[in-house]
Amino acid sequence: xxxxxxxxxxxxxxxxxxxxxxxxxxxxxxxxxxxxxxxxxxxxxxxxxxxxxxxxxxxxxxxxxxxxxxxxxxxxxxxxxxxxxxxxxxxxxxxxxxxxxxxxxxxxxxxxxxxxxxxxxxxxxxxxxxxxxxxxxxxxxxxxxxxxxxxxxxxxxxxxxxxxxxxxxxxxxxxxxxxxxxxxxxxxxxxxxxxxxxxxxxxxxxxxxxxxxxxxxxxxxxxxxxxxxxxxxxxxxxxxxxxxxxxxxxxxxxxxxxxxxxxxxxxxxxxxxxxxxxxxxxxxxxxxxxxxxxxxxxxxxxxxxxxxxxxxxxxxxxxxxxxxxxx
Amino acid sequence: xxxxxxxxxxxxxxxxxxxxxxxxxxxxxxxxxxxxxxxxxxxxxxxxxxxxxxxxxxxxxxxxxxxxxxxxxxxxxxxxxxxxxxxxxxxxxxxxxxxxxxxxxxxxxxxxxxxxxxxxxxxxxxxxxxxxxxxxxxxxxxxxxxxxxxxxxxxxxxxxxxxxxxxxxxxxxxxxxxxxxxxxxxxxxxxxxxxxxxxxxxxxxxxxxxxxxxxxxxxxxxxxxxxxxxxxxxxxxxxxxxxxxxxxxxxxxxxxxxxxxxxxxxxxxxxxxxxxxxxxxxxxxxxx
Numbered sequence: 001x002x003x004x005x006x007x008x009x010x011x012x013x014x015x016x017x018x019x020x021x022x023x024x025x026x027x028x029x030x031x032x033x034x035x036x037x038x039x040x041x042x043x044x045x046x047x048x049x050x051x052x053x054x055x056x057x058x059x060x061x062x063x064x065x066x067x068x069x070x071x072x073x074x075x076x077x078x079x080x081x082x083x084x085x086x087x088x089x090x091x092x093x094x095x096x097x098x099x100x101x102x103x104x105x106x107x108x109x110x111x112x113x114x115x116x117x118x119x120x121x122x123x124x125x126x127x128x129x130x131x132x133x134x135x136x137x138x139x140x141x142x143x144x145x146x147x148x149x150x151x152x153x154x155x156x157x158x159x160x161x162x163x164x165x166x167x168x169x170x171x172x173x174x175x176x177x178x179x180x181x182x183x184x185x186x187x188x189x190x191x192x193x194x195x196x197x198x199x200x201x202x203x204x205x206x207x208x209x210x211x212x213x214x215x216x217x218x219x220x221x222x223x224x225x226x227x228x229x230x231x232x233x234x235x236x237x238x239x240x241x242x243x244x245x246x247x248x249x250x251x252x253x254x255x256x257x258x259x260x261x262x263x264x265x266x267x268x269x270x271x272x273x274x275x276x277x278x279x280x281x282x283x284x285x286x287x288x289x290x291x292x293x294x295x296x297x298x299x300x301x302x303x304x305x306x307x308x309x310x311x312x313x314x315x316x317x318x319x320x321x322x323x324x325x326x327x
Numbered sequence: 328x329x330x331x332x333x334x335x336x337x338x339x340x341x342x343x344x345x346x347x348x349x350x351x352x353x354x355x356x357x358x359x360x361x362x363x364x365x366x367x368x369x370x371x372x373x374x375x376x377x378x379x380x381x382x383x384x385x386x387x388x389x390x391x392x393x394x395x396x397x398x399x400x401x402x403x404x405x406x407x408x409x410x411x412x413x414x415x416x417x418x419x420x421x422x423x424x425x426x427x428x429x430x431x432x433x434x435x436x437x438x439x440x441x442x443x444x445x446x447x448x449x450x451x452x453x454x455x456x457x458x459x460x461x462x463x464x465x466x467x468x469x470x471x472x473x474x475x476x477x478x479x480x481x482x483x484x485x486x487x488x489x490x491x492x493x494x495x496x497x498x499x500x501x502x503x504x505x506x507x508x509x510x511x512x513x514x515x516x517x518x519x520x521x522x523x524x525x526x527x528x529x530x531x532x533x534x535x536x537x538x539x540x541x542x543x544x545x546x547x548x549x550x551x552x553x554x555x556x557x558x559x560x561x562x563x564x565x566x567x568x569x570x571x572x573x574x575x576x577x578x579x580x581x582x583x584x585x586x587x588x589x590x591x592x593x594x595x596x597x598x599x600x601x602x603x604x605x606x607x608x609x610x611x612x613x614x615x
Binding site: 054060062109112113115116117119120121123124125127128131132135136251252255258259262266291292293294295297298299301302305306309 | 354358360362413416417420422423424426427428430431432433434435436437438439441442550554557558560561565591592594595598599601602605606609
């Protein structure tokens with residue numbers, strides 16, 4: 001396709017340098033900060049997936065917590081019911097599989113609609129999963145949730161190792177590798193003809209249909225890919241957190257995913273990553289300093305919507321372009 | 328027992344009708360889905376409980392029921408403040424920002440409730456206890472539930488009369504049918520939108536105030552009603568009064584019979600029914 005941009009080498013060199021810098025993070029940060037950083041990384045994967053739907057397809061889902069929960073619960077359920085299969089190279093594909101199945105079912109209902117209707121439907125369906133996880137407590141643990149032990153990793157067992165050591169050692173590099181893979185794959189998706197078709201649908205649905213794009217089917221594909229990325233984020237998050245509850249599928253949690261994406265800026269590919277990092281630190285900071293952390297988060301969200309609609313990354317990118325062009 | 332389940336269904340439906348009516352008016356006229364609607368409902372509940380606890384013992388019983396209207400009036404005022412300070416700036420913005428703003432407002436309001444009323448539960452059962460029990464075909468049933476149904480019915484009738492007979496109501500309907508054309512013939516969209524938002528908020532507050540004599544007001548009080556309100560709106564069709572009524576009845580009965588027959592999966596069952604309706608009729612039962 002003629003639309004394909006020339007590969008931007010400078011950009012990839014910057015990515016590579018950043019990646020190499022990230023390899024040294026465990027040496028710099030204390031274990032507490034490193035854990036926070038790992039939370040941020042998992043949400044960055046979630047944000048990448050979510051943004052395929054919001055930024056590139058123009059669909060705002062208020063129910064992506066459901067796929068996060070699908071990934072997280074796949075891990076927790078395997079740990080509880082199939083302990084012999086509880087190793088990372090099995091649970092990650094399982095999490096991808098179950099979040100794919102769930103997003104196919106929910107997506108099938110949702111993509112028949114757009115705009116507000118789509119958002120409410122996605123929200124309601126995620127609440128369906130929430131209700132199931134909450135009510136079937138003898139299977140899912142209900143509001144107490146399930147504990148997640150440390151997994152074996154490629155045949156190597158972590159018995160007798162405490163979670164912080166696990167997280168600051170092998171797991172960090174695994175997480176970073178997963179993040180890098182997700183990043184490259186998502187970058188490939190959005191710059192592929194498929195990604196361009198999604199953007200065409202976002203910008204003008206009728207025109208996209210006229211040039212032969214099967215709008216509803218493409219939306220469903222985008223929905224499923226996005227669901228899988230979010231599910232992967234959920235699965236990786238579980239190991240960091242060590243515990244899953246039904247609240248992951250609650251729509252308020254989905255709202256936080258939307259918030260992160262907007263905070264970074266959904267018009268930019270890297271935006272959600274920046275947003276996920278800032279959000280993780282902001283939430284912890286607010287929770288640590290005041291009982292009214294929701295007030296802080298809500299107020300920042302309102303200020304953001306009113307004053308900085310293109311997000312932090314968006315604002316920086318505009319600033320950068322202005323300084324380069326000198327006007 | 329079936330009579331009791333039916334009456335319970337009607338009672339749930341009455342409350343849901345008030346909530347989704349408010350959601351629907353705001354959605355129809357302004358095109359904004361108010362995620363903070365549940366918080367407004369909670370505010371109505373807390374205000375009513377607060378007033379009943381403060382002065383309930385000193386006033387004659389009749390006025391006790393008038394105090395329930397305080398939920399309607401004061402939540403309307405909260406809605407007015409919210410519209411003037413936040414929602415106002417959102418009319419021209421895209422859907423994402425509108426939804427996120429109301430989501431921000433939800434988080435803000437939840438903590439404002441926590442700041443004002445603290446974490447404890449507010450009991451205000453005086454209006455419930457005073458009415459006692461009624462005897463319906465040999466079954467004992469709380470009279471207060473019947474009272475709530477009557478209030479919801481009156482509110483629904485008044486809204487219907489207002490929307491179909493008064494000039495203001497017809498202007499509101501004109502906006503929800505065709506916003507551009509309504510601007511074209513010179514309607515003051517901004518003021519009418521403010522009015523719609525205040526009315527919608529007040530209805531949510533009324534529902535909260537009506538509920539508080541039966542269950543104590545707690546933090547997170549508005550979460551479930553909000554979701555049920557969404558289901559009603561989705562099933563009934565966006566911006567349709569008739570849809571809100573039928574949707575509320577459907578959800579109310581499903582809940583009441585679901586609790587009686589399959590208590591474990593009452594909520595999932597509801598979603599299942601809503602899902603089937605939407606697959607068969609994507610625009611909702613009475614959607615345009």
